[in-house]
Amino acid sequence: MELAFSGWSGIVILLVYGLIMLSVGVITFLRNRNIHQSLDEYYLGGRGLGVMVLFFTFFATQYSGNTVVGYPPSAYRLGYEYLVSVPFFIMIIMAYLLFAPRLYSLGKKYNLITPAQWFEKRFKSKGVTILASLLMLYGLGNYLLEQLVAIGQGVDGLTGGTVPYQVGVVFFVIIMLIYGWLGGMRSVAYTxxxxxxxxxxxxxxxxxxxxxxxxxxxxxxxYMQAYSPEKLGVPDGPGVVNWFSLLVLIGIGAAVYPHAIQRIFAAKDERTLKRSFSRMAWMPFLTAGVVFIIGIIGINAFPDLSTAESExxxxxxxxxxxxxxxxxxxAMVLLFGGVIAAIVSTADSVLLTFSSxxxxxxxxxxxNPxxxxxxxxxxxxxxxVAAVGILILVAWFPPGTLYQIFVLKFEVLIQIAPALxxxxxxxxxxxxxxFTGMLSGTIVASVMTIFGWSxxxxxxxxxxxxxxxxxxxxxxxxxxxxxxxxxxAKQVIGL
Incomplete structure (x- = not known):
């Protein structure tokens, strides 16, 4: 079957969405000329994000290019075992509810801009603050790499290979840097x-x-019953243990994403934050559930794809x-334009928090105090910008599938959760x-991952x-x- 998205049609789609994102950045800059004078304005949008914008910026943070581009291939390769991807996102919402409302109140009270400022305010320790900052920077760098890989794969799929993977990455990175530089958090939230x-x-x-x-x-x-019966089965005992461990790892790890925490600080008020979360509670079924089904249907639509082809x-x-x-x-124009825009805006929000x-x-x-x-x-x-340049070199030849890249960062990032x-x-x-717990947990998780121990x-x-x-x-x-x-400590946390 001839591909509908190929050649110039795909390129035009990409250019249109690219121009829209650039326009958002320019308009945001023109409407907020003081945006480059204040950390609060640039990184948090002046702490004035309303329910709809806050909901969608949380939505884009949770359901980025990895969900739409990376989850169906995983469902394709694993079959019904990958149904666990839906509870992943339910766990994230549950983890948010443990701390987000309280952290918002304290963030507003102390004018916090970054999650690292909370560690400094709470523990008054240079060691804790720097270690937490480094762990968050690692997690953000890993997540940004994931988005760059997703950009390349999305562009390659949309244009039927007419625009090479690497060219797609560079093109949209340039757009991301321009509109993010101009508009900060507001540009990200509007896109x-x-x-x-x-x-x-x-x-x-x-x-x-x-x-x-x-x-x-x-x-x-x-089709699976006839040709791939293993994809219909349920996991055995060890598989269930692995499922549960991933639920906890990703549920807590994604909730303590530094750029997600910044969105908590950017809410207009606590009522706005809670209303946004109430809407997010439906998204695991409407997004992760839907893309899971698409991946399962793909087993029959495009059988016998290799791992690389299934991506x-x-x-x-x-x-x-x-x-x-x-x-x-x-409709597919909107879908893939939305996919590319989602990946780029997610990457930009990660870069924004990394920079902050x-x-x-x-x-x-x-x-320089x-x-x-x-x-x-x-x-x-x-x-x-320098970090993006380095990550582009890594993304040029990605080190693994999107799912493998996705899981890797949580091993380290989740170590900030107890202190937070x-x-x-x-x-x-x-x-x-x-400090000792955070450092020890990081070392254990890193050594086990590097040497392949489990x-x-x-x-x-x-x-x-x-x-x-x-x-x-x-x-x-x-x-x-x-x-x-x-x-x-009582004075800081109010308990």
Missing amino acids: DTMQGIALLFGVFMLLIGSIIYFGGLPTSAD QLVGMMASAVASQNVIFYW IISNDLYGSYI NASERKKLLVGKLVG ILGLYWNRLHTKAV YLGVANGLWGLLINLIICVVGSLVMSVSVVEEEE
Whole structure:
């Protein structure tokens, strides 16, 4: 079947969406000329994001290019075992509810811009703050790499290979840097809203088209029963353990994404934040559930794809559906335009937070405390551009599938969770125990991952988290906290 998205049609689609994103950046800059004078304005949008914009920017953070481009191939390769991807996102919402409302209140009280500032305010420790900052920068860098890989694969699939993977990455990175530089958080949030609407519409149209032209789940089940019966089975005992460990790892890890935490700070008020979360509660079924079904249908639509070929599954299915009908063609235009826009805006929000940690928490706090906010912003932007340049070189020849890249970062990022969450509620949490636990958990998770060690099918990051948590809790109970330190903690967290 001839691909509907090929040659100039795909290129025109990409150019149109690119121009829209650039326009958003320019308009945002013209309407907010003081945006480059204030860290608060640039990184948090002046703390004025309303329900709809906040919902869509959370939506884009949770359901990025990895979900739409990377999850169907994983469902294609694993079959019904990958149904666990839906509870992944339910766990993220549950984890948010543990700390987000309280963290918002404290963030507003102390005018916090970055999550690292919370560590500094709560523990008053240079060691804890720098270690947490480095772990967050690692997680952000890993996530940004994932988005760059997704951009290349999305462009390649949309244009039928006319625009090479590497060219797509460079093109949209340039657009991302320009509109992000101009408009900051507001540009990101507005493009998130645009792409979110297009993405939801396009994904549902792809599902409908796939059912009409390839057959639904019963057809795929018949095919799997005849040719791939292992994809119909449920996991064994070790598989269930692995499922559960991934639920915890990704549920907590994604909730403590630094750029997600910044969105908590950017909410207009606590009521706005809670209303946005109430809408997010439906998205696991409407997004992850839908793309899972698309991946299962793909098993029958494009059988016997290799791992590398299956990474292009969404582009192949969208192109096939678009070639059938003019309505589906334009729906797929919206879908893939939304996919690319989602990936780019997610990458830009990651870069924004990466830059904020560099500019405010490392450069502004320890390297040049007397720097003006304008200079801090400039340093953060320049370091961010340099980081993107390095990651482009890595993304040029990606080190693994999107799912493998996705899981890797959580092993380390989740180690900030005990200090972040326990620190909100426990006055006696000891600074030295926090630092030792965070460092020990990071070392254990990293060593196990690097050397390929595993135990009982539990994710390496959870073994690190368990050791981290034990050290934090037991260490805090054993080590004495002075009356002054406990009173200071009470004043900070208000308990």
